[in-house]
Amino acid sequence: MKSPRVPFPFALGLLRPWPAPMSTICRRGLHKEARPPQVPSPIPLVPDVQTLLKVIGRGLSQYTTKFPTWEALFSLNSSQLKELGIEPPRTRRYLLRWLQKFRLGQFGVGGDFKHVEKGVASLKVLEVQRTALSRRKYVVNVPHEKAPEEVGEEDRPRPGGYRVVGARTITGPFALPLKKRVGAQVTVTEGMWEHKRGRKIDGGERRQAQVRFKKRAMERKAERERRGL
Numbered sequence: 630m631k632s633p634r635v636p637f638p639f640a641l642g643l644l645r646p647w648p649a650p651m652s653t654i655c656r657r658g659l660h661k662e663a664r665p666p667q668v669p670s671p672i673p674l675v676p677d678v679q680t681l682l683k684v685i686g687r688g689l690s691q692y693t694t695k696f697p698t699w700e701a702l703f704s705l706n707s708s709q710l711k712e713l714g715i716e717p718p719r720t721r722r723y724l725l726r727w728l729q730k731f732r733l734g735q736f737g738v739g740g741d742f743k744h745v746e747k748g749v750a751s752l753k754v755l756e757v758q759r760t761a762l763s764r765r766k767y768v769v770n771v772p773h774e775k776a777p778e779e780v781g782e783e784d785r786p787r788p789g790g791y792r793v794v795g796a797r798t799i800t801g802p803f804a805l806p807l808k809k810r811v812g813a814q815v816t817v818t819e820g821m822w823e824h825k826r827g828r829k830i831d832g833g834e835r836r837q838a839q840v841r842f843k844k845r846a847m848e849r850k851a852e853r854e855r856r857g858l
Contacts, residue, residue: 665704666703666704666706666732667703667732668699668700668703668704669703669731669732669734671699672736672740672742673742673743673744673745673750674736674739674740674742674745674750674817675731675736675740676745677699678693678696678698678699678702679693680748680817681702681727681731682696683817683819683820684737684817684818684819684820684821684822684823685723685724685727685737685820685822685823686819686820686821686822686823687720687723687820687823687826688720689720689723689724690819692713692714692715695713695714695715702728703728703731703732706725707721707722707725710724710725723824727822736822737821737822738790738801738802738803738815738821738822739788739802739803739815739817739821741770741786741788741789742770742786742788742815743770743784743786744770744771744772744773744784745817746772746773748816748817749773749814749815749816749817750770750814750815750816751770751771751772751773751812751813751814752768752769752770752788752791752799752801752804752812752813752814752815753768753769753771753776753777753799753811753812753813754766754767754768754769754777754793754797754799754812755767755768755769755777755778755785766793766797767787767793768787768788768791768792768793768799768801769785769786769787769788770785770786770787770788771784771785788801790802791804791813796810797810797811798810799812799813801813801815802815802821803815803816803818803821831844
């Protein structure tokens with residue numbers, strides 16, 4: 630018994646692709662109308678594009694001229710950075726990751742400084758009387774040529790990562806002590822926020838066992854040849 634034939638117009642309709650779901654169409658529409666990237670405000674330690682590219686390191690300072698304004702730097706995506714000639718791709722990813730961290734307020738060392746003049750922040754020791762017999766020492770960021778006692782509490786932040794050792798010695802990242810132990814200075818330095826890349830030793834994690842096995846085999850072969858075996 631022959632199976633009934635399917636009419637040609639109906640069979641042709643079965644071969645046509647089904648239309649995209651309404652949810653997919655809606656998502657595409659929202660993607661086209663996505664908001665532009667958020668442009669955060671500069672901070673005292675990083676007031677411009679040149680300083681930001683300098684502190685995050687990895688040679689990004691050479692691209693300073695490609696970003697005429699602060700808004701231009703935070704408005705570009707990966708494709709636009711590629712058109713500007715920022716290579717290799719891992720450098721673009723690194724820059725975009727730091728831009729997002731800056732938007733979220735996740736700064737590096739000195740990001741919580743409030744008083745920075747020409748790339749230099751002044752740190753001094755503030756002594757607070759806790760009890761009749763004890764005093765507590767804090768590291769505070771104050772304007773240059775001013776003592777901590779001369780500045781209001783809201784204008785002398787206590788930056789993280791710095792502490793007082795001994796009588797009045799300030800220790801912490803990039804802190805250089807001043808004469809007569811009157812405080813310390815932190816100067817904007819190339820790569821002070823840089824995330825160092827890992828180093829591959831003997832081929833890295835995936836090929837390490839293979840590379841080391843070949844090295845040992847070559848060493849044994851050289852030893853046998855030296856002995857004349």
